[in-house]
Amino acid sequence: MRDWTAVFRRFFCFYSDLLLLYDVNFDIFTGFGNMSLPVRRYTNNTRVSTRPMLGYLRQVLFSSLLAAVITSFPGLVLGVDCPPYEPSYYCLETKVTVGSGGQYPRYIQKSPGSVSGHTEGAGFGCVTGGVGVCGWSGHDWSCSITAGGLASGAVTYTANLQSETCEYPRTATSPTFSILVDAGNPQATISFPDSGGIVKIEDNIRGEATDDYQLGAIYGGAQHYSFLGTRTGHDDGGTIYFNDDSLRSASWELPVSAVTTCKGILQGATFYLSDAVGNTTEVNHSMYVDCVAPVISINEPAGDGWTDPLKPVIRGNASDDIALDKIWLTIKDETADRYWDGSDWVAGGALIAVAGGAGEITTEWEYSGLTKDNLRSGVYTIRAYARDKVGRIGSTMGGSAYKKRYYLGSKKFTAFDVNVKTVTNERRTTAQDSFTTLSSENSIFILAEILPARVAPELNGNVRWTVAGMNTQSGRPSEPVGGNPSRFRVSVPPIPAWPSGRPGPLGYRVFARVEQDGGAIGSTGKSILQDELDQCRQEYVDMNKLTKPGRADFTNAATYVNPGDFPFANSTSKINYGQYHWAVFSIGQILQDIRNEYGGVMLTSSGYRNPRFNASLPKSDRNSPHIYGEAADIDVDTDDEWLELCDIAVAHGACVEPHSISSGWVHMGWPILAPACRSTWPHGAVPCELD
Structure with missing residues (x-):
C-alpha cells in the first residue's frame, strides 16, 4: 500500500520551500479580469518585482487545500527533518549594520561595554572576537560585552548574522567595527604634603595622576579638579576620546579645606580619581592641618625687673595648635642702643636661638646665656618669637628695668x-x-x-x-x-x-x-x-646787681702790677677795700697821674668794695661805683686840700662827691659800669666849691 503519509510529507516540505521563497500577497484591483498576485522575494539581497498570477482560481484552491491539510495534521512542523538542501534554497540572505555610537577613534568605552546594530531579513546577530551576551528584538540587536571577554584597548570585532530556523544557517554580510575599551583603573599619588605631614589650612594638596587612556577628574569633599579643563567630555555618541598625552599623566591640586577641618589632630582625607569612562580609584592620605600662628609669652623678667638680679634668666611659654619648630629672642639695651648677640653687645639687631620646643605643642622655654656681668643698670627690651612647622610666626615683647647690684663680701x-x-x-x-x-x-x-x-x-x-x-x-x-x-x-x-x-x-x-x-x-x-x-x-647775682662783672674784669693782688706809688692793698692805702683777694680796679693809673700833679701824699681810705661788704657800710649807696672799682676815697686834712684835690680830679674827668657830704675825704669816681654821675656833683660842668 502506498505510504500517503510520506507522500504528503514530501509534498509539504516542497511547498514550505515555496512559502519561504514567495510571499503571496493578494491585491484586488478594479476589474475582476485584471486581478494579479504580486510576490516579493529576496535573492542576494535584491528585491524582485511582482509577476502576473497563473491561474488565480487554481492557486486559491491549492492554498485552501494546503491549509486544510496542515490543519488536519498538527504534528507536522515546518522545516522538520527537511533533507539537506543547499542553504541557498532554504536560508535567506540577510544584512547586518553596526551603530556609529561608541566607535573608536571618536569614542572610548568602559568595560563592560556594549555594541548594537540593525538587521534586515530573518535571523539573529552575534559578535565574534570577544565573549559576550547578545540579544535581539525584532530587527535590532545588541551585545553586552563582559570585562573578561572584551580586550582592553582599541580592538576590531566582527558582527555576524545567522538564520534562526534553518538547520544549516547561512551567514549574512559581516561588517567590522572598532571600539576602544578602558578596563583599567587610574592611579594617583600625593606629592604634598607628605603622609602624616603638616599643612596650612589655606594651602592646596598637590599630586599626580595617570591613566592608560584618558583622565577624568579627582574629587575631594565638595570640590573637584577636572583634567579636561574647558573641554566637553561627552556627546550623544558617548564619551569622547581626545588621544592627548596630557590627559594620560597630569598634576592636580585641591584645597586642604575641602577635605579637612581645624582639629589639631592627625586627619584622614579621601579622594576619588576617575578616568574618562568612570573607572574609579580611591586615594587616602593623612595630615595635620595648621590653622593659627603660635602663641608665645615672656614670664621672666616681669615689668619690675628680674626676680633674682644675680641670675638674669629669661623664660616663658610657647604653644601651637599642631607643633612648634623654633624659638628665638632679641635683647636690646635701650640705654646704649645695642643688642645682645649671644656673646657680646653689638650695634643693630641680633637673633638668639633658644634651645628646645621643636615638635612640641606646648613648651616652657628658657634662655640663660645672659649673665649679670653682661648687664648694667638700665632698661632692656626683650622680644620673643615662636615659629611653627608650617612657618607661621607669633611674637611678644616685654620690657624690664635692671638695677645692677653687687656684693663685695x-x-x-x-x-x-x-x-x-x-x-x-x-x-x-x-x-x-x-x-x-x-x-x-x-x-x-x-x-x-x-x-x-x-x-x-x-x-x-x-x-x-x-x-x-x-x-x-x-x-x-x-x-x-x-x-x-x-x-x-x-x-x-x-x-x-x-x-x-x-x-x-x-x-x-x-x-x-x-x-x-x-x-x-x-x-x-x-x-x-x-x-x-x-x-x-x-x-x-644773688644781690641782683644790674651789671655782673666777668672773671676777666677782676685783678688778683698776687698778680697786680703797681703803676706807681699806689700798692694794690697795704695797711695805709686800701685800694681793695673788699673781703677777697680779687678786685675790679681799672683806675690805678689815673690816681697816679692825679698824685703826680697834686705833689703830695695821697692816702686811699677806700677803693674797690665787694657788694656784700659795701651793703654793710652805713650810708653807702647799694649801687656805688666802688663795687665796680670805679671810685676811690682820698683822705684830706683841710678844706684847701679838699678843694685843690677836687679841681685836679675833675680836670681828669672825675665825678666828685660834694664837700657837704664828704668833707674829710675826696670821693672821686669815673662811673662806667655804675650809674652816671649826678648832675649837681662837681664834674666837668660843675666847679668844685666849699660849703
Whole structure:
C-alpha cells in the first residue's frame, strides 16, 4: 500500500520551500479580469518585482487545500527533518549594520561595554572576537560585552548574522567595527604634603595622576579638579576620546579645606580619581592641618625687673595648635642702643636661638646665656618669637628695668676706702672747678675718679656716682653715670636772689659708690665749691646787681702790677677795700697821674668794695661805683686840700662827691659800669666849691 503519509510529507516540505521563497500577497484591483498576485522575494539581497498570477482560481484552491491539510495534521512542523538542501534554497540572505555610537577613534568605552546594530531579513546577530551576551528584538540587536571577554584597548570585532530556523544557517554580510575599551583603573599619588605631614589650612594638596587612556577628574569633599579643563567630555555618541598625552599623566591640586577641618589632630582625607569612562580609584592620605600662628609669652623678667638680679634668666611659654619648630629672642639695651648677640653687645639687631620646643605643642622655654656681668643698670627690651612647622610666626615683647647690684663680701667691704680723686669743670679753660648760677655758667662737667689704689681695676665698671647740694639745692647728672674714671654733667638750677648776699660759697658734694653682688660701699664726699673769685661774682647775682662783672674784669693782688706809688692793698692805702683777694680796679693809673700833679701824699681810705661788704657800710649807696672799682676815697686834712684835690680830679674827668657830704675825704669816681654821675656833683660842668 502506498505510504500517503510520506507522500504528503514530501509534498509539504516542497511547498514550505515555496512559502519561504514567495510571499503571496493578494491585491484586488478594479476589474475582476485584471486581478494579479504580486510576490516579493529576496535573492542576494535584491528585491524582485511582482509577476502576473497563473491561474488565480487554481492557486486559491491549492492554498485552501494546503491549509486544510496542515490543519488536519498538527504534528507536522515546518522545516522538520527537511533533507539537506543547499542553504541557498532554504536560508535567506540577510544584512547586518553596526551603530556609529561608541566607535573608536571618536569614542572610548568602559568595560563592560556594549555594541548594537540593525538587521534586515530573518535571523539573529552575534559578535565574534570577544565573549559576550547578545540579544535581539525584532530587527535590532545588541551585545553586552563582559570585562573578561572584551580586550582592553582599541580592538576590531566582527558582527555576524545567522538564520534562526534553518538547520544549516547561512551567514549574512559581516561588517567590522572598532571600539576602544578602558578596563583599567587610574592611579594617583600625593606629592604634598607628605603622609602624616603638616599643612596650612589655606594651602592646596598637590599630586599626580595617570591613566592608560584618558583622565577624568579627582574629587575631594565638595570640590573637584577636572583634567579636561574647558573641554566637553561627552556627546550623544558617548564619551569622547581626545588621544592627548596630557590627559594620560597630569598634576592636580585641591584645597586642604575641602577635605579637612581645624582639629589639631592627625586627619584622614579621601579622594576619588576617575578616568574618562568612570573607572574609579580611591586615594587616602593623612595630615595635620595648621590653622593659627603660635602663641608665645615672656614670664621672666616681669615689668619690675628680674626676680633674682644675680641670675638674669629669661623664660616663658610657647604653644601651637599642631607643633612648634623654633624659638628665638632679641635683647636690646635701650640705654646704649645695642643688642645682645649671644656673646657680646653689638650695634643693630641680633637673633638668639633658644634651645628646645621643636615638635612640641606646648613648651616652657628658657634662655640663660645672659649673665649679670653682661648687664648694667638700665632698661632692656626683650622680644620673643615662636615659629611653627608650617612657618607661621607669633611674637611678644616685654620690657624690664635692671638695677645692677653687687656684693663685695665682708673682707672687701671693710678694706675699701673710696675717695673721689678729682672733680673738674671742663667748661672752662682756667679755674675749671668753679661756676656761678648765671645761665651761661651753671653747667659743670665733672671728671671724677677714684684712686686706683682704692679700688680694684675689675670693679671700675661697678662704680656709680651721685651729686648732692651743700648750701643750696643742686642739679643732678643728666643720665645715670658709672665707671672709673667717669665724666658727667651737673646743671645748677636758678636760685632766689639774696638781698644781703650768700653767707658762703655755692657748692656740691660728689659721692662714689661701689656695688657688687648685692653689697655696696659708699665713699666720702668730694666738695665742689666756687673759688674765691666766683664767690665774689656770685654776690652780684644773688644781690641782683644790674651789671655782673666777668672773671676777666677782676685783678688778683698776687698778680697786680703797681703803676706807681699806689700798692694794690697795704695797711695805709686800701685800694681793695673788699673781703677777697680779687678786685675790679681799672683806675690805678689815673690816681697816679692825679698824685703826680697834686705833689703830695695821697692816702686811699677806700677803693674797690665787694657788694656784700659795701651793703654793710652805713650810708653807702647799694649801687656805688666802688663795687665796680670805679671810685676811690682820698683822705684830706683841710678844706684847701679838699678843694685843690677836687679841681685836679675833675680836670681828669672825675665825678666828685660834694664837700657837704664828704668833707674829710675826696670821693672821686669815673662811673662806667655804675650809674652816671649826678648832675649837681662837681664834674666837668660843675666847679668844685666849699660849703
